[in-house]
Amino acid sequence: MLRADVSPSRALRKNKAQTGDLVQLLTPDGVRREDPVYDPVVADVDDEQLTGLYEDMVVVRRFDTEAVALQRQGQLGLWPPLLGQEAAQIGSARALRDDDFVFTSYRENGVAYCRGAQPADLMRVWRGTALAGWDPRSIGMATPQVMIGSQTLHATGYALGCVKDGVDSAVVAYFGDGATSKGDVHEAMVFAASFQAPVVFFCQNNQWAISEPVGLQAQRPIADRAPGLGIPSIRVDGNDVLAVMAATRVALDRARRGDGPTFIEAVTYRMGPHTTSDDPTRYVDPADKELWAAKDPIARLEKFLTIPDDRVADITSKADAFATAMREACYALPDPEPLSVFDHVLVEPTPDLIRQRSQYAAYLEMFEGGEG
Ligand SMILES: Cc1ncc(C[n+]2csc(CCOP(=O)(O)OP(=O)(O)O)c2C)c(N)n1
Numbered sequence: 595m596l597r598a599d600v601s602p603s604r605a606l607r608k609n610k611a612q613t614g615d616l617v618q619l620l621t622p623d624g625v626r627r628e629d630p631v632y633d634p635v636v637a638d639v640d641d642e643q644l645t646g647l648y649e650d651m652v653v654v655r656r657f658d659t660e661a662v663a664l665q666r667q668g669q670l671g672l673w674p675p676l677l678g679q680e681a682a683q684i685g686s687a688r689a690l691r692d693d694d695f696v697f698t699s700y701r702e703n704g705v706a707y708c709r710g711a712q713p714a715d716l717m718r719v720w721r722g723t724a725l726a727g728w729d730p731r732s733i734g735m736a737t738p739q740v741m742i743g744s745q746t747l748h749a750t751g752y753a754l755g756c757v758k759d760g761v762d763s764a765v766v767a768y769f770g771d772g773a774t775s776k777g778d779v780h781e782a783m784v785f786a787a788s789f790q791a792p793v794v795f796f797c798q799n800n801q802w803a804i805s806e807p808v809g810l811q812a813q814r815p816i817a818d819r820a821p822g823l824g825i826p827s828i829r830v831d832g833n834d835v836l837a838v839m840a841a842t843r844v845a846l847d848r849a850r851r852g853d854g855p856t857f858i859e860a861v862t863y864r865m866g867p868h869t870t871s872d873d874p875t876r877y878v879d880p881a882d883k884e885l886w887a888a889k890d891p892i893a894r895l896e897k898f899l900t901i902p903d904d905r906v907a908d909i910t911s912k913a914d915a916f917a918t919a920m921r922e923a924c925y926a927l928p929d930p931e932p933l934s935v936f937d938h939v940l941v942e943p944t945p946d947l948i949r950q951r952s953q954y955a956a957y958l959e960m961f962e963g964g965e966g
Pocket residue numbers: 701740741742769770771772773774800802803804864868
């Protein structure tokens with residue numbers, strides 16, 4: 595069969611269904627747009643708070659870039675960059691309360707930063723020295739799921755638990771456009787709608803599921819998938835940090851009021867590779883990248899705000915300090931014992947696992963010093 599038969603056509607890549615109205619409070623040129631519905635929701639967000647969101651985005655972009663460099667230098671096995679998605683992550687995460695809980699995929703390191711993850715926490719898993727980066731209870735964030743979409747099920751379950759506990763904490767499930775094609779995500783949404791679970795389904799539509807363009811898997815905007823399941827949805831400019839915060843606040847308020855789940859599609863763009871193992875030059879049209887570079891979330895806030903030079907200098911040094919701390923923490927992580935890879939797999943190890951362990955132990959014995 596010709597490869598062309600199975601390749602997404604140009605028409606699908608540019609699927610018109612993916613364009614349309616978005617909630618937007620700040621245009622890419624940094625102009626504030628009036629919105630009678632969403633303006634009141636962020637009326638308290640003054641220039642100082644916006645500068646705080648700007649700082650978050652600068653810090654996150656800085657450490658994300660550092661992590662890519664660490665991977666290129668052989669210090670990390672892999673890293674999933676979030677370049678371009680800073681507003682979607684910061685705007686939503688900064689709408690949360692400490693007693694809320696989030697369940698994410700692998701790309702939400704900006705969310706982890708907002709929840710309080712420390713530099714070392716972001717390194718452990720990608721350096722391969724631990725099975726999890728942090729204690730979920732300490733920062734109100736589960737450890738990331740690499741299995742696409744499964745965290746949405748955990749989020750719905752946790753949200754139902756909040757109702758049973760009689761607390762008004764809310765839950766956010768983060769996932770990508772590609773995940774919306776998974777059964778798990780639909781099951782989580784149907785269940786949440788049935789029982790009015792206080793959960794926000796937050797989809798970062800970054801236009802790609804690895805090399806598959808969103809237009810191939812979604813003939814309608816992703817946000818249109820939820821109403822069919824009985825969940826209202828909001829389609830927001832995911833590169834507009836203020837609009838994302840407004841949309842997330844609306845959704846969280848609904849959840850706390852007992853009005854059930856909301857779906858948010860944050861329309862954004864993955865400016866880098868899927869992960870450091872990916873080569874997007876094989877499938878990304880450079881013209882698209884240019885188009886999205888003009889909608890950069892950080893640049894639009896720079897155009898809107900007039901941040902004094904000394905504050906910019908402070909923010910830059912804070913970002914540098916976090917990135918430096920992360921690099922140092924990465925170097926300092928202790929190597930695990932090789933055989934510990936078999937620990938915590940199963941409560942009762944199977945004969946197969948025991949056999950594999952002893953074979954690996956014999957292999958390690960071949961080197962001087964045995965296991966070490
Ligand atoms: C259940 C499952 N199937 C397939 C994969 C392989 N895989 C890893 S990332 C990915 C694409 C996910 O795209 P999307 O949901 O849009 O998230 P993004 O990476 O763009 O943030 C796939 C298919 C996986 N990790 N888990």
